Amino acid sequence: MQVKGSFLRPGHAYCLVGRGGAAAPDLPWIKPTNLLADDAMAVELTVPDVLSPSDLEALQAAGLSTVADIEVRPVGLMAAAWVSEGTAEWLVGEPAMIAIRAERRPDRCVLTVEGTPYVLPWPVDTSELFVGLDGLGVGSHEIAVDLLAAAGERPLAAGSLVIVVREPQLRRESAAYAEGIRLLASPARPSLTDLWDGRASIAVEGPPETPAELAVALCDAAGRELRRVRRRIELPLTSDGWSAMAGPLRREFRDCYDMSESVGISVSRAGIGFASLTADRGFQPLRWILTRRERMPTAQLIDRTDGENTRVEYLSIEYPTITHPISGPSIDLPELGGLVRAKSGESIAALILPPNRNTLLSLARVRPRVPTGPKTTDEVMRLLLTHAAWYGADLPADPFAKRQQGLVLDAITSRLVSLIAGTKWSNLEASLDHEQVIERLSEMQRLVGESYPQRALAAHIAANLWKWAESPRSLADGFTTAISDVARGAGLGNRPDAGSFLLTFAGKPGRLATWESADRARLVGHALTSPVLVRAARFAVLGTAAFHADADSRIDEGWSA
């Protein structure tokens, strides 16, 4: 290490280089060393922690000082560069200010700047002198510092300092080593699905027109990388720029997206910082995905609970109310599809399994079979909750899965209504083909009831089916008004939501699973004792559905309170 100045610190090691023939101080801790240079010499100094007076004298004679005697450093405004005990740099126009600290207070200080001495009296009662050097031009300036005692005495300490004044350094076109990269997400901390579905965007701030590498990696639940894609980008990357990249990126990840639990996005530039963002899927304790295992289509459970209490079960299309426990987190897809459900504590994940399309097309239409028990509230609730399980399950993108789900929901609803509505209505339901409902409306009207008020109710419903089919709200309001007298007789006169309950019961009974349980049980009890209301509601539901081609989606929107 070369000491640019002339200061030595006790306890430090130095190498002193001088012209050939120069005499180094004759001290036991100074030893000559090899130097491969002509007309130059070098010695190694291992400065002891404590210097004796003879040491100091020998060093002074050689033009060296110890820092214990004197310290010179920038003060106030940090130098643009500062090599301790040697060189300080400032930019042109900046005030060069130094502090000179003396362990033994001198009488005065002499600064020699480019051969010109400047004498400054030492301030009283202080060991430090602050000096301003104004007007230094661009370039290197050697400053010699001598601390003098009263006139006639030898110097107390001496040394030198190099001050460099330079023009400001211009920023290169490429990034400076100091400039960082900032990765911003909006909203902050988005989920994987937010990014995937375009609900969140990314922007990368950084030195303009600077190339960088963008890497995107999808990882599974165990953190294993499923795929990594790299792109070269130019900073800064705006949100619009990210949006343009996101589409092609999604295509590259399409086949492993379902398996992924998180995405890591990073931006890096050699020699500059590395910024990254990790977005996970959003915590789902249990999640089903469709994949392939040994070329077999499979449903795989991603279990992020502790796993010990997770129960998995399967319900078939053919018998949708019968539960089959499954051991293990996966199931090969049955030919006709079905429902898989995982439960752990309060967490539930259910998925409708898509059927094999070829099998589906080659088979005659499958009618799910729904055995029922006695006409009790418990049995009604069992069917209602089973409907809810099928209704609330996630659907894959396969449209045939939705079809199979629809078959099951219709079958459960039909059997639930039949359980309460009586034998004649049950026979109607069993023989009903939903494509022929229009042709059987008269029969339904007749089967609603036999007493005069019941026949009047049925006639009123029949006369308004076409109008109620316009909107779910029309149906709900119209039906509620229509049944008001009969409902009052059944003890539901003070329930303005009775019509909504009955329509939901007769169309999408599973949606009643979210109703308050005690209230729901009371309403179910009324329905059990007043089957005419169930028949009337079923007539209204089937009739309006038949009047409108897409009645299922419209009715979904509006019945429930």
Place this chain on the structure above:
Amino acid sequence: MKVSHLTSAEVAARAVGALGLDPEVVEFGSAEAICAALRRAASFLCPASPRQLADAVGEAIAPLSTGGSPAREEVMAQLELLVAAGDFLELSEASDRSTRRIYLGPPAFVCKAPGLYLLLGVRPYGAPLVDSTLSSQILHEGHTRTLELAPESASDRLAAAGLHELSLDQWLEHPAPAAPDDVFAEFRLRLSAAGPAGQVDGLKLLDPAAPVRFYRGRWRDPRADDDGDFVARRPQAYGADLWCAARLHAGQPAHLIDLPLDPTAVGRDEAWRLQAAIDATRGTPQQYRTHRASGCGDAVLVDLFGPVPTWAERRVELVGLPVSRSTGALLSYRVPAVAVGDVEAFLAGMLWMTRSPDGGTA
């Protein structure tokens, strides 16, 4: 060439002037001066560790020991504010991800309000952030630098000066707005999925039943009748207590998850937001207070009775300044009257807070 003896006051004044501040207005040991010195140090030294930057500034100002040179802790505190604001970036090394160093934040600006722009970032090699014309108009307040410009031309002027515009959302980095029920529900879901907590000694709970205006008094030990989900802290062998969410049965922890869940977030930020959600779902939302105070002119004091996440602090500090806390408050900010509405809307929307008609005790 002139060599002159300077007093410490003269050194300080020259330094403040060289940092682009007005020595008649800004004191050498003030937050504004410290931040300007840190920006200068970073401009020449980055990438550097926080300690290197603090040492460089400290070394230059330490000789001015009289007249209140700032302590190292103050320098580090301002450094953290500059990192939090975005003037500096704390990033991993590209080659060694475990080492984090300070880099210069890219020059940018954020529109605080039409006509008012927060400047961010530092240029390398001591270059000024903006030209001298704009520099002379910068308002320095604490660690922030603000420019007041005609709104119709501000974006173009600042873009021409080489500053990139950040949206407020990008700068604030706050989570997406959500209902308190949803925020609480997510944590409950995670607690349900967590394994058994086992023995947890020294657990402290934030009591949701305790008054929301007495933050310190809400902390207590678990009791035998504690059932439910709580924000908590638990001691660890080395370092500050860990923030966590805990589910208790009969006063014993059944499930526990450490915070933060998001590795880029701060544990206490998630904890305080969760507590705000719990309080809101219980019908006892956290509160803030607004009032005028003498000597504040047209500004309003906004008092908070409990801590808020960092991103909420940034939002309030976007338009206001932290001041000595009012009686009964934990935090107080001086906010211009015209901006109070936005601050209130933010506190209500993001932390479900309501205005307190009267005081409380922090």
